[in-house]
Amino acid sequence: MAFLEIHNLRKSFGDVDVLKGINIAIEEGGFLVLVGPSGCGKSTLLNSIAGLETVSAGEIRIAGRPVNDLHPSERDIAMVFQSYALYPNMNVAENIAFGLEMRGVAKAERDAAVAKVADMLQIEPLLKRRPGQLSGGQRQRVAMGRALVRDPQVFLFDEPLSNLDAKLRVDMRTEIKKLHQALATTIVYVTHDQIEAMTLATQIAVLKDGILQQVGSPEEVYSNPANVFVADFMGSPTMNLMPASLHQANGATSVQIGAVSLPVSEPSEALRAHAGRDIVFGVRPEDVTDVSSADRSARFIETLECGIDVVEPTGADKFVVTRLGEKEVTARVRSSERIAPGDRVPLAFNMDKVHFFDPQTEMRIN
Amino acid sequence: MPMRLRNQIQDLLPRLVLSPSFVLILIFVYGFIVFTGYLSFTDSRMLPSFDLVGFTNYFKLFGLRHWSTALGNLAIFGILYIVICTVIGLGLAILLDQKIRGEGVLRPVFLYPMALSFIVTGTAWKWFLDPGIGLEHVMHLWGWESFEFRWIKDRDMAIYTIVIAAVWQSSGFVMAMFLAGLRGIDNEILKAAQIDGASAWRLYRRIVIPMLRPAFLSAFVVLAHLAIKAYDLVIALTNGGPGRATELPATFMYSYTFTRNQMGVGASSAVIMLIMIASIIIPYLYSELREKRT
Amino acid sequence: MSGAGNAVALRSGAIARAAIYAVLIVFAVYYLLPLFVMLVNSVKPLDEIRSGNMLALPEVFTFTPWVQAWSEAQIGVEPTGLSPYFVNSLVMVVPAVLISTFLGALNGYVLTKWQFRGHRIIFGLMLFSCFIPFQIVLIPMARILGLLGIAGTTWGLVMVHVVYGLGFTTLFFRNYYDAFPSELVRAATIDGAGFFRIFQRILLPSSGPIIVVTVIWQFTNVWNDFLFGASFADFDSQPMTVALNNLVSSSTGVKEYNVHFAGAILAALPTLIVYIVSGRYFVRGLMAGAVKG
Numbered sequence: 001m002a003f004l005e006i007h008n009l010r011k012s013f014g015d016v017d018v019l020k021g022i023n024i025a026i027e028e029g030g031f032l033v034l035v036g037p038s039g040c041g042k043s044t045l046l047n048s049i050a051g052l053e054t055v056s057a058g059e060i061r062i063a064g065r066p067v068n069d070l071h072p073s074e075r076d077i078a079m080v081f082q083s084y085a086l087y088p089n090m091n092v093a094e095n096i097a098f099g100l101e102m103r104g105v106a107k108a109e110r111d112a113a114v115a116k117v118a119d120m121l122q123i124e125p126l127l128k129r130r131p132g133q134l135s136g137g138q139r140q141r142v143a144m145g146r147a148l149v150r151d152p153q154v155f156l157f158d159e160p161l162s163n164l165d166a167k168l169r170v171d172m173r174t175e176i177k178k179l180h181q182a183l184a185t186t187i188v189y190v191t192h193d194q195i196e197a198m199t200l201a202t203q204i205a206v207l208k209d210g211i212l213q214q215v216g217s218p219e220e221v222y223s224n225p226a227n228v229f230v231a232d233f234m235g236s237p238t239m240n241l242m243p244a245s246l247h248q249a250n251g252a253t254s255v256q257i258g259a260v261s262l263p264v265s266e267p268s269e270a271l272r273a274h275a276g277r278d279i280v281f282g283v284r285p286e287d288v289t290d291v292s293s294a295d296r297s298a299r300f301i302e303t304l305e306c307g308i309d310v311v312e313p314t315g316a317d318k319f320v321v322t323r324l325g326e327k328e329v330t331a332r333v334r335s336s337e338r339i340a341p342g343d344r345v346p347l348a349f350n351m352d353k354v355h356f357f358d359p360q361t362e363m364r365i366n
Numbered sequence: 367m368p369m370r371l372r373n374q375i376q377d378l379l380p381r382l383v384l385s386p387s388f389v390l391i392l393i394f395v396y397g398f399i400v401f402t403g404y405l406s407f408t409d410s411r412m413l414p415s416f417d418l419v420g421f422t423n424y425f426k427l428f429g430l431r432h433w434s435t436a437l438g439n440l441a442i443f444g445i446l447y448i449v450i451c452t453v454i455g456l457g458l459a460i461l462l463d464q465k466i467r468g469e470g471v472l473r474p475v476f477l478y479p480m481a482l483s484f485i486v487t488g489t490a491w492k493w494f495l496d497p498g499i500g501l502e503h504v505m506h507l508w509g510w511e512s513f514e515f516r517w518i519k520d521r522d523m524a525i526y527t528i529v530i531a532a533v534w535q536s537s538g539f540v541m542a543m544f545l546a547g548l549r550g551i552d553n554e555i556l557k558a559a560q561i562d563g564a565s566a567w568r569l570y571r572r573i574v575i576p577m578l579r580p581a582f583l584s585a586f587v588v589l590a591h592l593a594i595k596a597y598d599l600v601i602a603l604t605n606g607g608p609g610r611a612t613e614l615p616a617t618f619m620y621s622y623t624f625t626r627n628q629m630g631v632g633a634s635s636a637v638i639m640l641i642m643i644a645s646i647i648i649p650y651l652y653s654e655l656r657e658k659r660t
Numbered sequence: 661m662s663g664a665g666n667a668v669a670l671r672s673g674a675i676a677r678a679a680i681y682a683v684l685i686v687f688a689v690y691y692l693l694p695l696f697v698m699l700v701n702s703v704k705p706l707d708e709i710r711s712g713n714m715l716a717l718p719e720v721f722t723f724t725p726w727v728q729a730w731s732e733a734q735i736g737v738e739p740t741g742l743s744p745y746f747v748n749s750l751v752m753v754v755p756a757v758l759i760s761t762f763l764g765a766l767n768g769y770v771l772t773k774w775q776f777r778g779h780r781i782i783f784g785l786m787l788f789s790c791f792i793p794f795q796i797v798l799i800p801m802a803r804i805l806g807l808l809g810i811a812g813t814t815w816g817l818v819m820v821h822v823v824y825g826l827g828f829t830t831l832f833f834r835n836y837y838d839a840f841p842s843e844l845v846r847a848a849t850i851d852g853a854g855f856f857r858i859f860q861r862i863l864l865p866s867s868g869p870i871i872v873v874t875v876i877w878q879f880t881n882v883w884n885d886f887l888f889g890a891s892f893a894d895f896d897s898q899p900m901t902v903a904l905n906n907l908v909s910s911s912t913g914v915k916e917y918n919v920h921f922a923g924a925i926l927a928a929l930p931t932l933i934v935y936i937v938s939g940r941y942f943v944r945g946l947m948a949g950a951v952k953g
Contacts, residue, residue, distance in 0.1 A: 052846050071376070073852030085843035089865035098861075099851035146847075379855045380774030387763050387826050388782055394804075394823045395789040398797040405799060414799065458687060461680050474939050475688045478695075481935035481942060482928050483884035485901045489908050489924040490694035493701075493714075493917050500714055507713045538691065542943055595793050598886040602905055619795040624891075629799060636795040647791045655784060 003028035003186050004049070004154060009058035011044055011210075018044045020210040021058070026203055028063075029184040035197040036207035037233070042190045043158060045207070049188060050156050051075050063153055073102070078147035079156040082163060084139045086131035086146075093118075093127040096145045117149045137168050144179070157189040161196065173199060194234050198222065206230050223353075228362040231282050231355060237319060241282045242327035243359065248275035255281050255356075258325025262349060265300040270365050271356055279365065282355035285319060288331035294348035302349045306331075308339055322347065399640065406634035412627040423634040432610055433635065436618040439525050443614065444593040446529045447536070451589055452582070454533065455540025460570065462541070463548045473545075476538035484535065488602020491531040492518070521611040524604050528596075528612055531603055536592065540585050547581030548574065587650045594642050615639050702726065702921035709917050725918035729926055733919050734910070735903050736895055742923050744896075745903035749883055749930075752814050752899055756821035757878040763822070764829020764874060765867065769859050771830070772837040773845050783834060790827035797824075798891055805892055812894030820892060821882045828881075829874050832945070836870040837863065869941070876938060877945035880931050900927045 002025035011019040018041045026032045034042040047053040049060055051072035060067050067075045078099070086095050096117060097110040105113075118124045121141045131139060140160065147155055157176075161169045177200055180187055191197055197204050197218070204221045206213040206229075214226035225231035231239045244257040246264075253264040253272060264271070287295075294301050306322040306329075318333050331347050339345055356365040409419045427433050458476060462469055479487065494500045497516040505513035517523035551574060559573050597616035604612045606621070615635060623632025701709050702725050704718040712719070731741035771783050801820065802811070810816035840863060848858045889899040898906075904927045908920045935942050 047846075050846075050850060052849065072846075072850045077850065079847065079850050081843040081847060083841055083843045085841065085847035087844060087848070087862055089862070098848070098853075102852035102857070146851075376855060380770040381776060383766050383855075384770045384782070387767050387786070387830065390823050391786050391789050391826060394797065394801070395792060396785070398800040399792070401800040402796050414803070454687075458684070461684055464677075464680055466680070466684065472684055472688055474935075475691050477939070477943065478932065478935055479691060480946065481880055481931045483886065483901050483904075483931070485884075485886050485905050485908075486924045486928040487694070489904065489920055490698050492908070493920065494694060494697050499709055499917065504713050504715050534691065534694065539946055542946065546947055591791050597795075598901070601886065601890075602908065605909055616793065616795055620798075620891075623799060632795075633799060636793065636798070639793040640796045643791055643793055644788075647788065651784060651787055655780065655787075 002026055003030070003063055004032070004188065005059075005061040006045075006049070007059040007061075009045070009048060009060065010056045011041075011048060011053060012056050018210050019048070019055075022207075022210075022212050024205055024212065024215055026186065026188075028186055031180055031187045031189065031200055031202045033197040033201035033204050034188065034190045034207060035192065035194055035204060035233075036213075038192060039209075040207040041210040042192075042207050046156055046158055046188060046190045049154070050077055050079050073099075076153045077156055078150045078152040078154075079158065080143045080147050080160045082159040084131070084143040084160075084163075086134075086139055086142055088131055091128050091130055092123065092134070092142050092145075095131065095142060096149050099146065099150050113149050114145075117145045120148065121145050136164050137172065140164065140172055144176075148179075148183075153186065155185055155187045157187065159191055160189075162191070162193070176200060195236065198234070204234075206233060208233075224364065225355065226364050228280060228282075228357045231357070231364075235284060237285050237330050239282045239284045239355070240288070240324075240327070240329045241280055241357075242325055242329070243278060244281035244325070245278050246271070246274050246276065246356075248272065255279070255354075257281060257327075260304060260324055262302050262304070262351065262354075263300075264354075265351055268366055274356070274358070274365060278359050280357040280359050280362070282357065283329075283349060284353065285330040285332045287350040287353045288329065289348050289350075290331075290333040290337050291346050291348045293332075293334050295350050295352075298350045298352045300351035302351050303346045304349060305344055306347045308341055308343045308345060311339055311341055402633045402636055405629060406637045408630055410629035410633065412629065414629060419630070423630040427631050427634050427638070430631070432613055432618055432622075433615075435610060436613040436615045439612060439614055440593065442525055443529055443532070443596065444590065446526070447532050447593050448586060448589045450529065450533045451537045451540045452585055454537040455585065456544050456575075456578075458537070458541040459544035459548055460574075462545060473542070476541050478538070479535045480539045482535070484598035485602045487531055487535050488599050491527070491534070492603050495527050495530070518604065519608060521608050524608060524612045528600060528603055532593075532596065532599055535599075536589065540589070543585050543588075544578060544581050547578045551577050583650070587646055590646050591643050594639060615642075698921040698925055702729075702918055702925055704918055706914070706916055706918055725916070725922040726926075728916070729907075729919045729922035733907055733916070733923065734913070735906050738895075742900065742903050742907065742926055745898050745900045746926065748814060748893075748897055749900040752817050752821070752897075753879060753882045756818045756825065756882050757875055759818070760822045760825035760829045760878055761871065761874045763826060764831075765833045765864070765871070766859070767826070767830040768833025768835075768837045769863060771834045772840070773842060773858075773863075774855070783830070786827045786830050788827070789824065790831065794824065794887055798887075802892065812892065812897060814893075814897045816892055817888060817897065817899070820888050821878075821885065824888075825878050825881065828877060832870055832874045832877070833867075836867065840866065869944075872938060872941045873945040876934055876942050879934060880942070883931055 004026045006022055006024045009019055009022040010017065022045060024032065034045055036042050044053060048055050051067065051070060055068065062075060062077070087098065090098065093114050096114045100110045100113060114127070115124075118127055121144060123138065123141050123145060126134060126138055126142065131142070134142065143160070160176075161172050164172060173196060180200075189200060201218050203215060204218055205215045206221060208229050214221055214230045216224075221230060222234055225234060225239075228241060232241060242257055244255050247254050247256055247261075253267040253275065254261045255264055291303060308320050308322055309328070310321040312319045312321075313335060316335060318335050318337060318339065320331050320333055320339055322329050322331060333339065357363065358365055405414055406423055407418050407420060408415050409417050409422075462472065466472065495515070495518045497503065497519060502513060502515045505515075518527045555573065555577075556569065559569050564572065595616060596614055597620070600606060600612055600614055600617050606613050606617045615638065619632050619635040619639065622628045622635065697714055700717055701714060703721055703723065704712070705720050705722055705724075708719060729741060730743050732739055733741050735742065735745065767786070771779050805811040805816045805820075808816075810819065844862055845858055848862050853861060884901060885899070886901040886905065889902040890905075893899060893902060904923050907923050
């Protein structure tokens with residue numbers, strides 16, 4: 001049985017439905033990341049798990065125990081907030097110990113717990129300071145300390161890294177990952193940053209408009225996006241998506257994008273059923289490369305001569321923008337490739353890793 | 367205790383905590399407004415009576431010479447008070463905003479009258495404007511024999527002495543409001559305008575002053591409602607005199623209700639005052655609270 | 661209000677700057693003049709005021725007017741001076757300020773951190789009560805004070821000032837707590853703190869500035885009130901403002917201007933001291949009272 005279970009959860013504010021029947025389950029020690037654009041309901045979902053919002057319908061269970069009617073402090077959870085929410089009038093040690101104090105834990109026991117957590121997070125020198133005297137990264141650590149000291153069954157993180165600068169964000173991301181590996185506690189983590197989601201999660205849940213779009217491992221969500229939204233949302237630069245049509249002639253299937261036609265190898269039954277109809281064709285930038293970088297293990301590579309409009313070196317790679325039909329397509333090439341705007345170069349399409357979606361339902365065609 | 371019950375108590379607690387204040391306001395403000403409104407339709411004289419007489423009191427009120435004096439005075443006082451306070455307040459704020467050395471000394475000097483009771487202000491100005499010992503007397507001693515300033519004893523001019531004292535008391539406050547507005551303007555906008563070649567005069571006329579719109583609105587609302595409520599200052603400065611020449615609605619209501627035993631008329635004048643203030647305040651509060659919504 | 665002047669000031673020559681200073685100084689004189697008149701004439705003998713120059717410094721310096729104003733002058737029928745009324749005002753102000761500030765803090769807390777359906781309309785109703793012309797409540801209030809048996813007492817005045825101060829104190833705390841991060845309340849909820857514990861342990865310790873602003877505002881308003889004092893006080897509960905007005909406007913006997921001025925300063929002193937000691941907070945209160953929402 002799953003450790004954290006969410007059954008058909010609904011939440012409305014007035015006549016606005018913010019969550020429209022969410023079902024998620026995660027095993028003990030899992031790291032669930034809720035990701036989606038702002039306003040998708042991910043924070044509401046997290047707050048519902050915390051008990052900070054009452055739910056309109058559905059059930060939440062933690063370790064098999066329904067917690068809907070429990071006060072947040074009785075759910076055995078701890079939460080790290082986006083703004084850290086450190087109590088400004090208390091020093092770091094008092095901040096960390098506050099939850100224990102509210103639970104009536106004795107002073108000596110509290111001090112010991114604080115010392116242990118401070119050691120784990122290496123914040124002993126800060127214990128007597130006020131939050132106002134700390135840097136962003138230090139506040140972040142204290143906020144985590146406050147959650148850790150309680151040794152809860154579930155940790156909830158609400159965009160904990162979004163107030164940090166880019167470099168610190170990457171460092172803290174790694175630390176959170178290490179912490180999770182060391183403690184093996186169940187975590188639910190909200191972010192709008194899909195890279196954070198990919199790097200941290202054992203399970204990713206993509207939300208949009210209060211509806212769960214897809215739940216799965218990072219690999220699943222990335223490689224087999226369930227619909228156009230997930231395909232577009234996960235990955236940076238984003239997946240190239242373009243209108244196309246599917247054709248079948250002489251037993252061979254091909255996809256027509258503007259004037260260009262690419263053969264589709266080993267089409268599935270479902271895909272073949274779409275022959276003669278419009279579809280949405282998708283391919284990630286890393287699957288459109290210069291010929292020498294093409295994935296050697298790929299079984300089907302198609303090469304097309306493409307005109308280059310824009311070249312964007314990133315250091316490690318170069319992204320080049322070309323055109324297929326009317327749509328811009330981004331491709332990833334080696335940084336050593338000498339390509340200038342206006343050039344025509346052959347680009348290799350990894351046809352093993354292309355995606356097809358139904359333009360009406362926007363669902364993936366398998 | 368069962369969880370649900372405890373949660374329900376927790377849910378009710380905020381409302382319970384708020385309710386004493388809310389009930390007090392409901393009774394002592396809105397209940398009383400209804401009560402006074404009701405009295406304004408009765409034949410109450412020395413004591414409240416509950417016999418309805420329709421709009422008689424209102425007809426009587428608007429037929430009274432004292433009431434028309436009070437309304438006329440309120441118009442003169444209100445307009446001058448608002449306009450002069452705004453002009454002085456804005457002027458001082460702009461001047462103070464020119465990187466003035468000693469701003470820290472000047473600002474509190476401009477503002478301290480706001481901390482005083484109107485009774486104190488009235489006392490000070492009453493004797494300073496008194497022809498026998500005050501300004502006129504001083505000018506005579508300084509050799510300006512023909513100087514005459516006896517407005518406070520003049521039925522036609524006394525209302526203007528109230529304007530003088532009231533402006534003295536409130537203009538510094540208006541200055542502070544405009545200064546806060548000026549300091550809130552984004553410096554980059556001003557820099558951009560300077561780069562565009564706007565002269566100092568144009569900078570203020572075309573950019574700064576239009577951006578002070580919220581401060582103008584707040585100043586107007588605050589001053590207008592203070593003008594309608596003006597009572598203490600009149601009592602201390604002229605006590606409504608000479609004769610009843612400086613009668614204002616607030617003093618009118620008090621004297622008709624409590625000394626002339628015309629409670630019905632007094633109540634109707636209070637209702638008129640409330641309507642005047644409400645017509646200014648309610649749209650203002652409505653727009654202010656609405657903006658917060660987004 | 662704080663901070664340096666605008667980076668972009670009028671670019672002006674020496675003459676223009678001299679003119680600016682001249683105007684500012686003229687206005688400073690205008691604002692200080694009445695205070696100066698009160699001060700110098702409060703330490704002059706009466707005949708020096710009558711025959712002499714009101715703007716001149718005293719030739720004969722005397723504290724007698726102050727002593728008279730404080731403890732001897734005829735107020736109403738008794739030659740008590742203003743001192744008992746000063747005490748009346750103090751006894752009225754302290755509880756009125758404390759109670760209304762405390763209730764305002766709780767109201768602000770509920771209206772921002774524990775919002776429920778209808779909280780906006782409740783706040784709107786409370787806010788409007790700040791602006792009503794108090795003439796509209798005088799008649800029923802007189803009756804209610806009588807019914808409660810506190811007519812003419814200091815406690816009656818305390819209640820009146822608490823009720824009509826609630827709108828402002830609630831406004832101050834509401835606006836302050838509105839800017840107080842709600843995540844702190846959520847964090848404390850998860851930590852297991854309840855309604856009162858969060859208020860006491862998390863919000864109240866951070867409320868110093870707004871408490872000062874509110875206390876100063878209420879103190880100034882209640883101390884300076886005249887209308888309620890004149891309407892609802894008996895002779896033995898009259899506040900300072902009413903007594904001062906009685907002193908100054910009594911038509912019997914010689915007009916003792918020096919005593920009037922001394923009395924006026926005595927009445928102004930508490931609020932003036934508060935203003936001098938904590939002007940910054942006073943201004944903040946004025947601003948918060950003016951710029952709503």
